[in-house]
Amino acid sequence: MDFIVAAALKAIKYLYNTDITSADINLQETRKEFEGQVTIVTFPFTRFSKKSPEQTGSEIGAYLQNELSEVAGFNVIKGFLNISLADDHWLNQLYTEILPDDFAVFKPNGQKVMVEYSSPNTNKPLHLGHVRNNLLGFSVAEILAAAGYEVIKTNLVNDRGIHICKSMLAWQRWGDGETPQSSRMKGDHLAGKYYVLFDREYKIQIEALKADGQTEEEAKKNAPLIKEAQQMLQQWEAGDPDVKKLWQTMNTWVYTGFAETYKKLGVSFDKFYYESDTYILGKDIIDEGLEKGIFFRKEDNSVWIDLTADGLDEKLVLRSDGTSVYMTQDLGTAQLKYNDFHMDKSLYVVGNEQDYHFKVLFLILQKLGKTWARGLYHLSYGMVDLPSGKMKSREGTVVDADDLMAEMEQTAKEQALAKGKIDAFSEDEKLHLYHIIGMGALKYFLLKVDPKKRLLFDPNESVELEGHTGPFIQYTHARIKSVLKKAGALEKSKAAAYQILAAEERDLIVALTRFPEIITLAAEAYSPALVANYIYELAKNYNKFYHENPILQAADEPSKQFRLLLSSAAGKVISKGMKLLGIEVPERM
RNA sequence: GCACUUGUAGCUCAAUUGGAUAGAGCACCUGACUACGGAUCAGGAGGUUAGGGGUUCGACUCCCUUCAAGUGCACCA
Numbered sequence: 001m002d003f004i005v006a007a008a009l010k011a012i013k014y015l016y017n018t019d020i021t022s023a024d025i026n027l028q029e030t031r032k033e034f035e036g037q038v039t040i041v042t043f044p045f046t047r048f049s050k051k052s053p054e055q056t057g058s059e060i061g062a063y064l065q066n067e068l069s070e071v072a073g074f075n076v077i078k079g080f081l082n083i084s085l086a087d088d089h090w091l092n093q094l095y096t097e098i099l100p101d102d103f104a105v106f107k108p109n110g111q112k113v114m115v116e117y118s119s120p121n122t123n124k125p126l127h128l129g130h131v132r133n134n135l136l137g138f139s140v141a142e143i144l145a146a147a148g149y150e151v152i153k154t155n156l157v158n159d160r161g162i163h164i165c166k167s168m169l170a171w172q173r174w175g176d177g178e179t180p181q182s183s184r185m186k187g188d189h190l191a192g193k194y195y196v197l198f199d200r201e202y203k204i205q206i207e208a209l210k211a212d213g214q215t216e217e218e219a220k221k222n223a224p225l226i227k228e229a230q231q232m233l234q235q236w237e238a239g240d241p242d243v244k245k246l247w248q249t250m251n252t253w254v255y256t257g258f259a260e261t262y263k264k265l266g267v268s269f270d271k272f273y274y275e276s277d278t279y280i281l282g283k284d285i286i287d288e289g290l291e292k293g294i295f296f297r298k299e300d301n302s303v304w305i306d307l308t309a310d311g312l313d314e315k316l317v318l319r320s321d322g323t324s325v326y327m328t329q330d331l332g333t334a335q336l337k338y339n340d341f342h343m344d345k346s347l348y349v350v351g352n353e354q355d356y357h358f359k360v361l362f363l364i365l366q367k368l369g370k371t372w373a374r375g376l377y378h379l380s381y382g383m384v385d386l387p388s389g390k391m392k393s394r395e396g397t398v399v400d401a402d403d404l405m406a407e408m409e410q411t412a413k414e415q416a417l418a419k420g421k422i423d424a425f426s427e428d429e430k431l432h433l434y435h436i437i438g439m440g441a442l443k444y445f446l447l448k449v450d451p452k453k454r455l456l457f458d459p460n461e462s463v464e465l466e467g468h469t470g471p472f473i474q475y476t477h478a479r480i481k482s483v484l485k486k487a488g489a490l491e492k493s494k495a496a497a498y499q500i501l502a503a504e505e506r507d508l509i510v511a512l513t514r515f516p517e518i519i520t521l522a523a524e525a526y527s528p529a530l531v532a533n534y535i536y537e538l539a540k541n542y543n544k545f546y547h548e549n550p551i552l553q554a555a556d557e558p559s560k561q562f563r564l565l566l567s568s569a570a571g572k573v574i575s576k577g578m579k580l581l582g583i584e585v586p587e588r589m
Numbered sequence: 590g591c592a593c594u595u596g597u598a599g600c601u602c603a604a605u606u607g608g609a610u611a612g613a614g615c616a617c618c619u620g621a622c623u624a625c626g627g628a629u630c631a632g633g634a635g636g637u638u639a640g641g642g643g644u645u646c647g648a649c650u651c652c653c654u655u656c657a658a659g660u661g662c663a664c665c666a
Binding site: 041044077078161319329354359382383419445449466468475537547588 | 592593594595600601602603604605606607608609610613614615621625626627628629630631646647658659660661662663664665666
């Protein structure tokens with residue numbers, strides 16, 4: 001559409017002798033209820049045209065029609081100049097832009113971006129909140145890669161700390177040697193079982209102490225179980241061989257379980273970082289900050305930064321006993337990641353309850369003079385709520401990731417069997433299809449929503465498979481494939497004689513041309529939702545076209561071949577777009 | 590209490606970043622070639638964009654204010 005903007009600039013120079021930039025021209029898609037495909041908003045021009053918005057629009061429209069062969073006509077409604085481009089133009093777009101294999105393929109932009117996501121704790125299985133995180137992170141990585149970035153996907157595993165010791169301690173006490181093999185449980189679920197068990201016993205102890213007259217706070221501190229867990233953490237840090245061995249054993253169970261879940265989710269990582277390695281990092285940065293006078297030491301030897309001038313608080317960066325806090329580690333880890341990859345940008349896909357933490361983290365790094373800190377970005381997303389409220393792992397009120405995926409596949413299976421179209425599938429093909437559709441529904445459901453909004457999930461109402469859903473789009477793809485298959489080999493040359501477009505055909509081409517722009521926008525906004533909503537609109541456009549225009553039964557050969565070409569183009573964009581969301585599309589369903 | 594985020598149809602979400610009569614899906618009602626694949630399509634009904642004020646030719650969008658919800662304000666991670 002650049003040529004229209006350029007011509008409009010010329011028009012304004014010619015008509016009103018005014019120089020403006022392309023950014024001043026508001027070009028948008030024409031609303032369906034009006035004639036035309038592109039619209040220029042003319043209100044802003046009245047400042048120098050000294051004429052009504054209508055008249056200004058008419059003058060520019062007339063100039064454009066005169067100047068550009070592509071402009072077939074125009075109309076002006078209020079301050080909106082609606083331009084109709086000739087069918088020639090759209091046919092040309094289809095043949096020279098959309099159909100070639102390099103459509104929407106971006107050249108490498110020379111920039112490196114790191115996407116850190118997932119970042120699980122190794123004391124319990126993944127739940128719905130993690131699912132949103134994983135899908136978001138993976139999809140954003142795909143989108144950035146499509147937009148020309150070199151992407152490094154990382155996972156910072158939280159594999160140490162008091163919470164891990166809780167699972168370990170409970171297993172030691174009550175586990176009776178239970179293993180994933182002996183219990184036939186996934187390793188992460190087994191660890192989670194003991195985490196819940198710890199919490200239950202811990203609560204009982206707290207109640208007992210409170211009955212003895214202690215306050216809630218005292219009881220929480222004095223319960224024997226928590227003291228033991230703390231002791232275990234100290235042993236771990238001291239390198240106690242027995243504790244380390246237990247830790248390694250249980251972590252291995254958990255990793256095996258996670259690997260399975262990640263595989264089902266379809267996500268992957270290029271590099272793992274482990275907090276057991278990184279938790280000691282950051283001390284160098286503390287020294288650096290003290291030298292530069294950015295941090296200060298209090299009498300008790302603790303180290304702080306004063307951010308009150310930036311509207312934030314004083315923040316502790318090192319404890320009085322010289323040990324690290326969360327912030328210390330994250331400062332160190334950020335430096336480590338940069339040293340490893342020298343990336344231009346670095347995304348942290350982390351829930352919005354940590355907004356403040358990342359604000360402070362990035363600010364500190366900037367104050368320390370790290371030029372790369374400008375490339376840091378917290379991709380903050382909203383929590384997933386249940387109708388009953390927030391999910392709490394400790395209390396077992398969570399939607400488990402593995403259970404959820406299994407349920408989705410089950411729903412997909414029931415639907416597919418009810419439709420009765422896949423009887424010819426082999427058993428493997430069927431299972432694969434249930435997986436694709438179940439996951440397609442789940443992924444689309446979670447990704448179509450703006451990441452920063454919180455999401456309500458009702459486990460009692462299964463995720464929809466009709467309407468604005470993943471399976472709707474998957475179905476459209478399967479239908480396109482079915483028509484193409486029945487048609488046999490495409491004969492592109494025969495389509496050339498087709499020159500006059502039906503409205504639905506034109507609309508479909510217009511929608512297809514937007515795909516590259518959508519990738520750019522989604523990459524800039526880090527928003528898979530833009531892609532999801534675009535692909536939905538595209539699929540709707542196709543379905544409308546499909547209903548109004550016979551393809552295989554078309555009146556003549558050029559119409560038929562042209563519509564087949566158009567269908568094939570739509571199928572490709574749907575498939576590519578869904579891939580950016582991490583969703584597969586089936587050939588049949 | 591202070592800070593940040595959110596508030597759009599009964600429900601779940603959009604709205605090209607300040608543009609036209611605020612659009613979709615679900616649910617509800619009506620209709621579609623005896624299926625080029627009906628997991629589809631066409632139509633109906635459903636809105637004071639939480640309330641109030643302001644800026645603007647123009648506000649769901651920006652500013653002020655009230656209300657509601659969520660989150661954060663640990664020498665936990």
